Amino acid sequence: MKKNTGKLGIALGVSVLLILFADAAGDGIRDAVALCLQTVIPSLFPFMLAASYIGGLGIVPKKNGIAERLVRGLFGVTGAGAVTILMSYIGGYPVGLRLCADQFAAGRLKERDKNIMAAFCFNSGPAFIITAAGRNMFGSTRLGLLLFAAVTLASMITGILASLPRKQTKEPTNIVAKTDAADLPTAVNSAAKAMGGICLWIVVFGILQGVAQAVAGSTPQLLLYLSEVTAGCMRCAENSDLPMAAAICAFGGFCVHLQVLSDLKKIQVQYYKFLLCRLLHAGLSYGICKLLCGMLRVPVAAAAMTPVPLTKNTALTSAVGVALLAVLCVLLVLDSAPARNPT
16 A cells, blocks of 8 residues: 555656646656667667576576686676676666566575675666767767776676675575576567666656756756766766766666666665665776776866767667667567477
């Protein structure tokens, strides 16, 4: 009952804002929809689809193999978490925790594993950081690579700190070989459902930003930084502030936090612990990025300067995303084709 009351309250609140600030809310909705169509879906959906499919395959690295030794040595988790950790770095924010929840439900991850992984398997993928933020907003792929390096290194440090003190762990004995999402049609449905939730929250925060701008004359900078990653990074590009963009990408914004609450609940991790890890990740990302900019003498002020308007669809030029989507489309056709009886 309490849960439904909360949902009703949110719905009524948004409805009131839509009525009182119809024009501003409409502008926010249009901007949010454009953001979803031009940046979020092209840069995230292929990786969400890949993550759903790969997670359903139930891949477990070879015992005492390179992948198993690497994740155990770095983060103190069992080898079953290797695929989830990898996908969290290349798939975008919700992918890591969603796979973690699936793996835990399938019995592949131990209690300690999922607690550690919840601390750092929450990362912005390279398609967004390098292409959307670096090249399209800051005007430089080089800055995007530096941004990605800073955020990724900070994430790994966060994971290492979360694994302390180290304890001896054993592989789960109730490993499930395959889950229901191991075919492409099911993975497509799962990824589409996840993308729908992501876009819905972006629209809600777009309404809030539009209303805030109408009331205050401009959207407060702190609200942009804390609420939604893309809008926050665009403001950082306007201010030539690459370290702050790194912190925003690491924090993820409350818009993304709301998208993974159900996954945190599935792995039984309290939100305040997740939030503390996000703040640690953001602080480390800011410091590392600032240090790298100083060491490499990166001319951020000269390279960044005018964010590319959303109407140019520049995020659609992500070569990695396009290639991955093409491969997945081929797999979808093969997976959907009816089996032929041998003659």
